[in-house]
Amino acid sequence: MKKENDILKWFNRELSQQDIKDLKQSEDLDTLEKIKHYSSQLTAPKIDAHQALNAFKQQNKTKPESKVISLNFKTVFKVAAMVIIMLGASYFAFFNTTKNFTTDIAETQSLRLPDNSEVILNAKSSLTFNKKTWKDTRDLTLDGEAFFKVEKGQKFTVNTDAGIVQVLGTQFNVKERDNYFEVICFEGLVSVTHKNKSVTLAKGKGFKVVNNTIELIDNTNNSPSWTKAESSFNNIELNQVIAELERQYDITIEVESIDVSQLFTGTFTHNNLNTALLSVTIPLKISYKIKGSTVTFYKYEEK
Numbered sequence: 161m162k163k164e165n166d167i168l169k170w171f172n173r174e175l176s177q178q179d180i181k182d183l184k185q186s187e188d189l190d191t192l193e194k195i196k197h198y199s200s201q202l203t204a205p206k207i208d209a210h211q212a213l214n215a216f217k218q219q220n221k222t223k224p225e226s227k228v229i230s231l232n233f234k235t236v237f238k239v240a241a242m243v244i245i246m247l248g249a250s251y252f253a254f255f256n257t258t259k260n261f262t263t264d265i266a267e268t269q270s271l272r273l274p275d276n277s278e279v280i281l282n283a284k285s286s287l288t289f290n291k292k293t294w295k296d297t298r299d300l301t302l303d304g305e306a307f308f309k310v311e312k313g314q315k316f317t318v319n320t321d322a323g324i325v326q327v328l329g330t331q332f333n334v335k336e337r338d339n340y341f342e343v344i345c346f347e348g349l350v351s352v353t354h355k356n357k358s359v360t361l362a363k364g365k366g367f368k369v370v371n372n373t374i375e376l377i378d379n380t381n382n383s384p385s386w387t388k389a390e391s392s393f394n395n396i397e398l399n400q401v402i403a404e405l406e407r408q409y410d411i412t413i414e415v416e417s418i419d420v421s422q423l424f425t426g427t428f429t430h431n432n433l434n435t436a437l438l439s440v441t442i443p444l445k446i447s448y449k450i451k452g453s454t455v456t457f458y459k460y461e462e463k
Contacts, residue, residue, distance in 0.1 A: 257292035263304075265410040266430070268387075273298075277316070278309040282335075282386050283407045305335040307384050322369060323354035332361075333384045340400055341369040344379050370397070389430040395423045401440055402457075409433050416458040418446060 261281060263269045269281045274294045281287060285304025293299075298316040310316045312329030322341035325334055330348025335341070343352045344366035352359050352367045354374070359367055366377040377394070385392040391404050399420040402413045408430045426443055428436035437455065441448050445460045 257290050258288055259291050260286065260288045262286040265406075266408055273300075275311050275313055277311045280307045280387055282306065302334055302336060304337070305333070305386070307331075307333045307387055323352055326351045326353075331383075337400070337403065339371050343367045344377075344384070346379075346381075346383060370400075385427065386430075390427050391430070392427045394425050396425075398422050398424050398440075398444065401428075405436060405440065405455075409436070411453050411455050413455045413457060416456060418457050418459060 261269060261271055261279075263281045263283055263285050265284055267283055271279050271281070271287075273279060273289070274291060275298060277298075279287060282305035285302070285306060287300055287302055287306060289298075289300035296314070298314050299319065300317070301319045303320070306318075308316075308318070308327075309331045310327055310329050316327050316329070318325040318334055320334065320336040320341065322336045323343075325332065325343055327348060327350050330350060331346040332348075332350045333342075333344045333346070335343075341354065343350060343361065345361040345363055347363055350361040352361060354367070354369060357374075359376070361367055364379050366379050368375045368377050381392075391401075391408065393401055397420065398418070401424050402415075402420065405411065405428065406413055411433070422444065424440065424444060426439060428439040430436070433450075437448050437450075440446075441457065441460075446457050447460045448458070449456050
């Protein structure tokens with residue numbers, strides 16, 4: 161009962177006389193009376209001080225000490241991104257030593273190799289080599305067609321899917337397309353290896369493989385005709401000529417009742433589509449029609 165009176169006294173002491181007067185004069189008088197009534201019924205909980213102290217000490221003994229570390233995730237992500245960028249830059253600087261050159265349809269490209277050798281890439285071709293090992297082994301890989309003017313020095317090797325070409329210092333042309341492989345020497349000596357068979361070509365000589373048939377050919381030109389914006393053929397199947405027309409003019413050629421295995425000898429220009437088509441179709445007595453980027457070859461009918 162003494163504890164209850166103490167609580168009530170505390171309550172009355174906390175309210176100043178002016179507060180009580182104000183409350184009595186306000187509409188909250190009933191509220192005040194209710195608070196006084198209910199507070200008189202409050203009973204303080206019984207607490208065993210010694211037992212509480214022992215429980216607190218025991219809790220501190222069994223609870224492991226923990227540390228709370230606050231992380232700023234934005235900072236973490238920024239640092240991680242910087243590390244990834246630095247590692248990527250290091251990789252490309254020290255490990256990615258491959259040089260790659262490519263040409264698109266109707267495009268040629270001239271380039272210089274690390275030893276100052278000159279290469280001209282024909283349309284739709286690619287050339288790759290390792291610049292780190294170039295001084296020791298002048299090796300490169302060709303997909304398509306290219307003309308090489310090689311500086312004298314270590315052995316120079318051109319790798320293709322159809323064969324390998326090796327020289328010391330010379331000028332030569334390599335053409336590797338679907339079912340077609342051709343190497344022509346314009347200066348010096350060229351060694352060609354195809355399916356474990358090797359042949360040496362002197363100036364004016366060529367090596368050709370069409371549909372797995374090997375043929376040695378003669379050449380009287382000083383450079384490939386395609387470097388002068390022309391494509392020349394000597395007894396070449398029409399399907400190979402059609403493929404070259406498509407590469408040089410970015411067109412699609414369809415055939416109707418035409419024998420694409422018939423042989424063609426001649427030249428077409430890279431500068432005028434109609435002139436080029438006439439150069440191919442007239443000797444073979446073929447007609448053609450153009451619709452957008454599609455050209456159709458069909459059998460010529462005499463009137």
